[in-house]
Amino acid sequence: MAADSALLLSLVEEFVSGLQDSRAKDTATGVKDGQFTVLQLVEALGLSLTSSQPHTRARGVQLLSQVLQECYGELSESEVEVLIAFYENRLKDHYVITPYVLQGLRALTKCTVLPPGSAVSMLRSLFQDVHVQSLMLAERACVYNMLINLMESREAELKGLGADFVFGFVQSMDGERDPRNLLLAFQIAKNIIHRGYDLGKFAEELFEVTSCYFPIDFSPPPNDPHGITQEELIQTLRSVLTGTPRFAEFLLPLIIEKLDSDVQSAKLDSLQTLTACVSLYEHKDLAEFLPGLWASLRREVFQTASEKIEAAGLAAVTALTSCLSRSVLNSDSEDSLSTFLGLVLEDCQHHLSEPDLKLVWPSAKLLHAASSASCRASHVVTAAVLPSLIEQYSSRTECSQRRTLLEVLQGFILSVKTSQSSEKDESVFLPFRQSLCSIVFSALLESNAGLQITATCVLTSLGRQTGLLLDSDVLLAVEHLTRLVLEEEDHKVSLAIVECAGALAKLQPAAFITKMIPRLKLEIFTESMDQDNVNTLPTEHSHHAVRQRCLSALAAVSTEPSVVQESTPVLLEVLSSAHTGSVVFSVEEVVSVCRSLQRIAEQARDTEETGRCFHDVIIPRLLALALQAALQGESGSSGRRSPLVEEAVLSAMVPVISTTCSRIQPTFAGQTASRAVSLFLDGDVSFLPDNSFPSHIQLLKQQQPGASWSQTQLVCLLMGCVCSLPRSVEVPQLDRLLSELEELSCTCSHPLSYTSAAKCYAGLVNKREPGDSLDGLIQKTMKRVCCELDSPSSPVRTQAFTLLLWVAKALLLRYHPLSTALTDKLFSLLGDADLGSMAADGFSLLMSDSDDVLSRCCHADVRIMYRQRFFSENSAKLVQDFNSAPQEKKPSYLKALSNIVNKLPKQVQVTELPALLSLLLEALSYPDRGVQLSTLSCLEPVLLDPPPALIQQLEALVSRLLALTSSPAMSVRTTSLRCIQALSRFPEHEILPFRSRVLRGLSRPLDDRKRLVRSEAAEARGAWFLVGSPGGS
């Protein structure tokens, strides 16, 4: 014990007189370990605390405070009481001591055993004896932290202080300058307001002391050491200012004043603060400021150049209106909502009668914003505005004016939609129903494309509101839409029509089933009147276009199961007539039919009904038709080839099947899969409709080489089915299937057949369970492929390469350990004389998402970031191979490299670029156009946000790019010009030296023979003229 006290004395001595700061830590450890108590420490400090030298006293207090900071948790209540009394007393002492006293007090505020009443007494002496703003930054922070701690633990006591607490705080923070402390001070103010402290008569003072920072303009120092952002300050201050309606009378004039500012961010902040504050206010808080607020808001929306400010202004109008609508009125107060809306209508309404002038849109937007706020507001606004809009529509004759009016009307319909969705009220548009419908229908009859498009949008929004379209109107609308589908030739209009039909069909399927589908069917099956006449090409062309529009309309309306039941039979009938030749359809039309089926499969609601329709009717029918066509194509008896053997048609059928099979309906999908497998492996045709097929069909076997491609290519349909199944569905006879697919892909000479077989094989391998059987399978395939590839005379090297590529992709996606062996083989093929360029292109396939197999929507096993992984594992090797390759083989390597880098995510490109930059720059000066183009397209996105490594290479980059602007290939010229334009956004001081050189270099492409090149050149040169020029950035 004696040793301990001697040790303590020496520690104190060394700290106080020896000025060894580390002793504080040792003392604190001693106290924590129970070596000595705080009481002993105070006793040991005795002399220094009573010394006549302020600096010695300060040192003594410092030691005590630092110890307390470490072990405030171990103090007893009586100890705390004594310590607080001591510290409170020390606050009156010399100023050099104050910082350490505050530290000690802050430590004590964290004690859980703070005796009752001590918080109040601590604060009283603090507010009385300390002038916070003459303290240093850290001490001020100390005071704020004390307040925050006490507010957390002693809320009731502090509230007992009443308004004195608020006053004390106001005095402490008045004049605070440091953003770090402001953040704390705002936090305290926010707590005062949100936790219901009594503001007493100091509301205005509290507002003044915080609002003087509004609007906040703060840019953090360059390296941002404290991590404080302007946004953070804005948000905390905003929650202080908007926290209570008692601030309303001060805040609103301030906002009006700040809206006059020239600084855009100040305006934006003011508008957002206004939007936030009115959510708590009542009409009486707002009443006297309404005219002023409205004048400022109107000016901002009418005159601003910035969309952000316009949007914030409109949001503020909506918030104001909804605040006014919410308030309960007394019998004697005036209705401030109608006063406000009166102001809005007075200033905006007359602009709506000048639909050519600029202010029509800002006015309309303000009215839309007001009417979207509440039901009452929308009643007032629509009652005032709609009659005149409707009347104007009929009196104006110019299409552009009518279109503007119609768009304004649509804005009202859309704005009301949001506010009324929950209520069962009658729509505010009910009184105008009749006139709105007749306007829309008359607009649909116009010949002006813009007007028609707007009319379809209005029709859709009318349909979405309950009760606005009567049954008779719906029928009329469907008639109009059907007529327009058949007659309208403008591409944009017919797109809008089809979209509108799709939206309405979701709401009113019956009308579309009875009216539209039969009419479209009739039109599709009508053959062009005079098809023998050769001179009628235009009508032939237009008839084709009508069919296309009908097909896309059929697809668009088929979302509800009831419509799907009606529309898909029509499409299937088209396919079978196209096959038999009873009605002539071009290949392109048959492809569109398949596209429509695919779209229906994608968008139709995933019900059992539609599932059955697709799995039991559509897929068997598709397979049967394709099989019939294939068998017929082989026999060649009828003399004409069915369009269903065309590659384009088959490729369009694949997504129909794969989309259907990828839907999560395991029972149906499993059934379809086993049917398809038994069809392809065993020739089991029992599930196909109109079964008149010969028995021994062997679709995966090539009986006579070269003759039976029409049958082998059907393997792509098998691929669509088995490769898109959810992973829970098992594929029957998998091993046999795989070996037949491998055989087909390695022997067949027909490109679609062997590619599809390879893809199908890869799709199955990708999903197969890991294990020895999979490894064995891959090794077997690999051996066979390598054997073919290694013999230069083999006739099936391309086939072997295709299989290698797809299997490599399948394994790469799932991180299979054997994938490296396959990709290494691909890299080695880059040096191959025949396959080198194909291999280079293959890397693009390897790195990109494929849409039919091996994609996530086909439930393939795709790991995240496989591209980065592949790149980081192989880039060094690629560079090394490139350096050692003979000159004539280098293009393949460069192409492969740019293909790989092209597909990498941007973040990775930026980090990896420094290592590859010299290679890419070399690729730019390579004469091969493909390499140039692929490198440019890889550089272009990187240039938009250049990494430092690129900036160091500016000289090389500029000269290479300028040289490429006179390349013989147009695409190289345009892309290089786009890159040069991107360079103009580099840091100005870096590119300024190149300005005159680039401007000179760009004057030649301004006179290019191709217009597209000239326009890129003009844009790039314009951008470079602005570099370093006043007003440029």
Add this chain to the structure above:
Amino acid sequence: MSGGTQLENANPLIFQRSGERLLTATDEDEDVHDPIDDREIFDLIRSINDPEHPLSLEELNVVEQVRVKVDDVASTVDIQFTPTIPHCSMATLIGLSIKVKLLRSLPDRFKIDVQITPGTHASEDAVNKQLADKERVAAALENSQLLEVVNQCLSTRTA
């Protein structure tokens, strides 16, 4: 555009923008020479910003395609523009912006003539004379304040 200032013409007529030029097959064809035509010149100047409104010259109908004449062979361009009101104080500035835009975007061989549409501005002759005077145009661009405004009219808006 601060709160207090009043615009000369606060509520001008707005015209529809023409769409992007449609691409034709010959535009993509490497072997075909595309001559510089009226529409190409119009496309260069239609997106110039108005000095006081957040609108393009096309939307205010200050420039129209019918008032753009180009002769590719003779290397001449003639443009007439129409101020929105006869007393528009911005007329010279607009003319200067058009001229500068074309000087920057066309090959050197072209002679560029920018004039006010006859009968649409109070001090038509004075402005035309200023715009035709090479020395004065060059001198105007030495003035950094003027150059700043012109550059703002020519920069693509980012807000």
